[in-house]
Each structure stands twice: as structure tokens, then as C-alpha cells.
Amino acid sequence: MRTPTSPRRALISVAALSAALLTAAAVQPAVAQDSTTRETPAPAARTEAAPGTPAERLIVGYESGAAEATSNKAASADAEAKGKQAGEDVGFSRRLGTGAALVDLGENVTGSDVADVIAEYEADPQVSYVVPDRLNKPLATPNDTEYAKQWDLFEATGGMRVPGAWDLSTGSGVTVAVIDTGYVAHTDLAANVVAGYDFISDTAVAVDGNGRDSNPADPGDWYAAGECGQQTGSNSSWHGTHVAGTIAAVTDNTKGVAGIAHGAKVSPLRVLGKCGGYDSDIIDAITWASGGTVSGVPANPNVAKVINMSLGGSGTCSTATQNAINGAVGRGSTVVVAAGNSNQNAANFSPASCGNVITVAATNRSGSRSYYSNYGTVVDIAAPGGETRTATSDGILSTLNSGTRTPSIENYAHYQGTSMAAPHIAGLAALMKSANPALTPAQIESAVKTNARPLPGTCTGGCGAGLADATKTVQAVKGGTGTGTTYTSTGPVAIPDAGPAVESPITVGGRSGNAPSALQVGVDISHTYRGDLVVDLVAPDGSAYRLKSSSTSDSADNVVATYTVNASAETANGTWKLRVQDLYAQDTGTINSWRLTF
Structure with missing residues (x-):
């Protein structure tokens, strides 16, 4: 399992604090190493490249001994002081579940303004890291009933060989958190949905008329032409509902589609709304999903042993996000993420490049890497993600809604994307955890990769251990034909x-x-x-x-x-x-x- 960068090994350049650092450009840290010596330790504070628009907020991690690490009052005073030094209006917003502070930079800040504030934090030895609060987006490539159409589960060439695993496990007893756009009601999924939470704190992003609350219902994420930095508009995606259906749609109910882990439960956590969603909300969702504490949010009654994140953006994994993932894995939750849909190296995207996650590339019906899928050494495994440019039926069929803006009539649709591939692995992880509850996240990842089969097709750039094989993997963790000697x-x-x-x-x-x-x-x-x-x-x-x-x-x-x-x-x-x-x-x-x- 990959692990995050450590100051003992990494020499990270923080000299370039220009506006470019705070936009979607992927700025790579400079790492020097050889086979016999270690590098000079990194500075205590550092900034990191981030996807999204120029930062309006920062996530600040303090050293454990600093008063600001635990006191909101101290963090607020520190933000105000640093703002005065930089000549900007800086204010403490809230404490994240990881303990980091979310700092608001106000409106209409330029890249150089942000750089000035970052420099103030960076110069403080009590600050361990400072990163922009990045905007993330769903990673589906959607277009617009019926087990026989679910080639991704059973076809010999490009399928994930799921039916054989159902003889050993259906995922019962396991909750999967789907950190996404929330959930729109669907009768082919409702019986397997348990309480989640709406973590979107920005009302403009939330669209539902309020901030955080206990209702993760998806009101739609449509936007008009000229909004979200796009020339053309887009209908609502119902992305989280599609992802959830692949994981745990109700099965053997004489309708619709089959879920990979149809005995499991899905907890929808809403972090993506209009134009996407911020790192800070995602960080709190990761923390809460895995049983951690988030200020102002009630304790999670449905702690997830598997977390699916079919989302992301350009830029390497930030320390703030990595800390949240490490905390979740430390609490026993397996974190599955999509590699991304840019046909580029996944190392330049987040959370695909984060450590302690299972990063999933997408394959098409013939078992080759889908043309849009990211690739590279950070990819752990491949799973069916579909490719609808060949035929609509070559996409991944799952639960959806027919509403173009707000919810309307439930339906099903074929989508393509690494967003569709990731829930295949999240579903498999739920099958494994149900079959063998003692499995750790590291053991789940190892078994998924060890029991994969070679890609039937090709993968330029690297697709990890191959195409996941659900039957073989669940057999392996269930005990196979072993004798116990x-x-x-x-x-x-x-x-x-x-x-x-x-x-x-x-x-x-x-x-x-x-x-x-x-x-x-x-x-x-x-x-x-x-x-x-x-x-x-x-x-x-x-x-x-x-x-x-x-x-x-x-x-x-x-x-x-x-x-x-x-x-x-x-x-x-x-x-x-x-x-x-x-x-x-x-x-x-x-x-x-x-x-x-x-």
C-alpha cells in the first residue's frame, strides 16, 4: 500500500508561490534520492499544488504542541494576525475532523494575495502544512433494465467475475460510504440505504437552500452555460446514486440491476454539488464516515468499513487530504478512489495519488484500458468502467433518475468513467470484509491485487495488478482450499x-x-x-x-x-x-x- 510523503525522505520545493501554484496546474515536488543515502529533511511548513480555482480558503495544519492545534480561539487569533501581516482579511472558519483549521481568505483575492498569506503561515514553525481548499468534481463521463445488460459483472472477457463470489459472500454486515453527490430516491436501492449526511457547507454549492445537515438527498447538480467555468451547461448527473447502485442495488427482487455487494448497506455522504465540492468538506466526510469526530456533526451511527470516492481533480494529494485518509485507514476503513478520466498519469491527480488508498483505473468491454482512463504507477487495480463511444450498452448500467435538473422519475442509465470502475472495487472490498471481518485495509488491497488476472486487452501506461477477479479474491480471503496447517x-x-x-x-x-x-x-x-x-x-x-x-x-x-x-x-x-x-x-x-x- 502506498504511503504519504514523509519529511524524512522528501525535499519539497516551496519557492514558487505564484498564482499558478494555486490553480489547476500540477506542480511536482522536487525529490532527491539515491540508493544509499537519505535526503535533507523538508522544511516544517510547506505548500502544495492543488486543483481547482484560485484559493478562497486555506487548510492549515499545526504542530501537535501548538495552542492553535486544539484551540479555535487561538487559531482565530493566529489567522487574524497573519492576515494583518499580509495585508489581507483572513479569518478562522472552522475546525476540520482531522484537527486542521479552515481559514477564509475573503472575496476577490488574487494569486499574489494568497501567496502572501501562505508565506506568513509558512514562516511559522508551529505550522506543519498549509494547503489550498481545493474544488473537486465527479469523475464520470455520463450519457443518456436488467441483469443481462450488466456485462461488467459476468462476461468472460471484460467482466469482473462477480457471480461466483456471491456463493461465498454478499457483503452482509458491511456499510460502504459513498462520498459523492448524495442520493436521489430509487426503489431498486432504497432498502440498502442507511443514514448518511450532507457535508456541503457552502450554500452556493449545496443548492438545497442550506448548509450542512443530516439529509444527504441529491437536489441536482445542474449548471447553466457560463457557470462553473464552462461555456456550455450540464444537466444533473445523479452521480452518487449511479455509484451506489453498482455497489449495492437490491438483487433478486425481479427488477432493475444487481449490486456487487447487494447484502451490504450504503451510507450516502454528500460533498459534491453545483460546480463540484471542496477538499475541506470531503476531509470531514472521510473522517466522519470512518468513525472519527467532526465538530458540529453528530456521531456516525453507520461507520463504514469501505469508503468510495469517485471524485477528484488535478494536482497531487495534499497533506490535509492525506491526513484524513490516514485517519480513516487507521480506524479500519478501506478507501477506494477513482484514477481520473483525463487519459493522463494518475500521479498528477488527487485523491488518486494519495497514499493508503486503492486507486482504480477503468477498462472497457474487451478488457483494455478505457481511452479516457488515467494510468501509471499509482494505479493499483483496474475494473470495468465502460466505454460508451462504441455503444451505449458498453457502458456501466446502474440506478439513476430522469430529471434533467431536479429529481423526476427513477430510471437506469449507462455511464462510463473511472467513477464507475471504483465502486466495482468498493463492492468487492465489502464482499471481502463480510467474508473475513478480520481483514485490514492493507490485507484487502493486497488480496485484490494478488488475485487479479492479467488484462485481456492492453493498457498503455500501467493499470496496476490487472483486472480484478471477484470470485478468486473472495475465495482467497474466505480460506480457499487451505487446511490450516x-x-x-x-x-x-x-x-x-x-x-x-x-x-x-x-x-x-x-x-x-x-x-x-x-x-x-x-x-x-x-x-x-x-x-x-x-x-x-x-x-x-x-x-x-x-x-x-x-x-x-x-x-x-x-x-x-x-x-x-x-x-x-x-x-x-x-x-x-x-x-x-x-x-x-x-x-x-x-x-x-x-x-x-x-
Whole structure:
């Protein structure tokens, strides 16, 4: 699982504080590294590139010991003081669920005005980060009943092989938070919808006549020509309802479409309205969805173990958003995000480039990357997203509404987009969590990727581990054909600092046939900077299975985890090895022990 940038590894340039930094331009941090040394620590405060329009608000994270980190009064006084220094009208707006402060810059600020305020915060050693409050948009490419039309679930070529998984799990007991445009009533989904929340704080964006409240109903996100920075207008998308239907539409009810995790519940969290939605609202939605506390919002009665975000914009993941995601994952929620629809490298988009998420690219009916889908090394997995330019029926069919502006009659429609691909993986994650409630977000991601199949078609630029296979993945986490027999290593093995790979063996004998499709590999490694390490399982025939990649930003200690490996192609008997290599100088470690459970 990718992790966020750490000051110990990253050298981030903050010299360019021009208006361009605060617009949709993707400004990349300068990162210097080699194979043997670490970089100079980054400055305590930093700004980051962001999508959307020039900033009207900033998200400010304070060091934990600062009074402003916990006191709204102190944060308000600090905002006022910094505003005076910069010659601008700056005010504290509210506290986000992560503890960061939302700061209002007033109206009609220019890029240089914003840069002046940022410079004041940046110069304060008590500020750990300051980022613009970015505007995000839905990531669907929509156009305008019926399981037989859901090729994305069952077709041999481009489908995700979902029906076989239903014999093992339907997602019961799991709530999936859909952070999106909210929910418009639909009888093919209503039985699986539980209470959510409307997190849109800006009434102009909300359209429903008020700010935050407990009603996540989608009033429509249409806009007229000339609005939202667009020359032409657009009808309401009902985007969140389409996404929710793919995850958990009611199934076996003699109507409409089937949901991937139709035994699960969906909690709609409204963050996108007219022209999109702000990072600050999304951050609070992520926090609340996963059971965190958000000031002024009642406790969440339907904590989600899976979060779907089919939204985003250009610019790399900000520290503010990353902190919210880290908090959600730390509370046990798996976060699934869309890669984006710009036919570009997903590393330049957020939240696709965030750490601790499953980033999903879109494939078409023939199993190739959809022409619009983003790609690249930050993509973890691919799933059906459709491609309606070939035929409307080649899109993803789900629940919708016929209203062009406000809600009208419920219907179904084919959409295309990575917004449609992401809920396929969110649904799969719900199936997995229901089948094995002990799974962590890291284990869910690992199993999804380990059990993927090669793309039937092509993917220029990289589509992660391949096309997700729901049946194989749920079988793997459910236990497959394993017997529960465990084999353990005999002694510790030292890991040399920035040295060659070392191996710890386990000899397996007396078994018949191949290893199971859900071979459990338990690892206990002591190390003072686990991001230095690459960890592989080596089968008796020499085939290597990557358990953990290196990361220049994972500064935590130790690797204590259980990985699920599809080893069904390997003969069970023989000598298996855990291979570990330390790629960077400065920290050392030991393979304390490891085990194989068949």
C-alpha cells in the first residue's frame, strides 16, 4: 500500500508561490534520492499544488504542541494576525475532523494575495502544512433494465467475475460510504440505504437552500452555460446514486440491476454539488464516515468499513487530504478512489495519488484500458468502467433518475468513467470484509491485487495488478482450499544495511498437490525504517511473489503483517523462502520469524 510523503525522505520545493501554484496546474515536488543515502529533511511548513480555482480558503495544519492545534480561539487569533501581516482579511472558519483549521481568505483575492498569506503561515514553525481548499468534481463521463445488460459483472472477457463470489459472500454486515453527490430516491436501492449526511457547507454549492445537515438527498447538480467555468451547461448527473447502485442495488427482487455487494448497506455522504465540492468538506466526510469526530456533526451511527470516492481533480494529494485518509485507514476503513478520466498519469491527480488508498483505473468491454482512463504507477487495480463511444450498452448500467435538473422519475442509465470502475472495487472490498471481518485495509488491497488476472486487452501506461477477479479474491480471503496447517521458520536472520538480499527458509513436506489460492504468509521483521525493505516470498521453483515494496516515505518501524498469496500454481512441498533486502543506508533490522499457513 502506498504511503504519504514523509519529511524524512522528501525535499519539497516551496519557492514558487505564484498564482499558478494555486490553480489547476500540477506542480511536482522536487525529490532527491539515491540508493544509499537519505535526503535533507523538508522544511516544517510547506505548500502544495492543488486543483481547482484560485484559493478562497486555506487548510492549515499545526504542530501537535501548538495552542492553535486544539484551540479555535487561538487559531482565530493566529489567522487574524497573519492576515494583518499580509495585508489581507483572513479569518478562522472552522475546525476540520482531522484537527486542521479552515481559514477564509475573503472575496476577490488574487494569486499574489494568497501567496502572501501562505508565506506568513509558512514562516511559522508551529505550522506543519498549509494547503489550498481545493474544488473537486465527479469523475464520470455520463450519457443518456436488467441483469443481462450488466456485462461488467459476468462476461468472460471484460467482466469482473462477480457471480461466483456471491456463493461465498454478499457483503452482509458491511456499510460502504459513498462520498459523492448524495442520493436521489430509487426503489431498486432504497432498502440498502442507511443514514448518511450532507457535508456541503457552502450554500452556493449545496443548492438545497442550506448548509450542512443530516439529509444527504441529491437536489441536482445542474449548471447553466457560463457557470462553473464552462461555456456550455450540464444537466444533473445523479452521480452518487449511479455509484451506489453498482455497489449495492437490491438483487433478486425481479427488477432493475444487481449490486456487487447487494447484502451490504450504503451510507450516502454528500460533498459534491453545483460546480463540484471542496477538499475541506470531503476531509470531514472521510473522517466522519470512518468513525472519527467532526465538530458540529453528530456521531456516525453507520461507520463504514469501505469508503468510495469517485471524485477528484488535478494536482497531487495534499497533506490535509492525506491526513484524513490516514485517519480513516487507521480506524479500519478501506478507501477506494477513482484514477481520473483525463487519459493522463494518475500521479498528477488527487485523491488518486494519495497514499493508503486503492486507486482504480477503468477498462472497457474487451478488457483494455478505457481511452479516457488515467494510468501509471499509482494505479493499483483496474475494473470495468465502460466505454460508451462504441455503444451505449458498453457502458456501466446502474440506478439513476430522469430529471434533467431536479429529481423526476427513477430510471437506469449507462455511464462510463473511472467513477464507475471504483465502486466495482468498493463492492468487492465489502464482499471481502463480510467474508473475513478480520481483514485490514492493507490485507484487502493486497488480496485484490494478488488475485487479479492479467488484462485481456492492453493498457498503455500501467493499470496496476490487472483486472480484478471477484470470485478468486473472495475465495482467497474466505480460506480457499487451505487446511490450516502452519509451518514456521527456525531462527532469526540479520538484514544487512543497504546490502544484498537475505533469505530465511521453511521446508514443507508430506503434502499433496499444489499450495492453496489463499496461502497465508505471516511476517515478523524488526526494522527502524520499514520503507527501506523489499519483501518477497520465494516458492520452491524460484518463483517470487512480492509481499512488500520499498517506499521512500514509510518511516514507521517494523513489518508485522499477514499477506495472502495465490500460490495455487506452486507445488506445496519443497523449500520456501522469505527474501528481504534493505535498499537504503542508516537503519538495520532482523527477520525475527515468519510462517506459512496452508
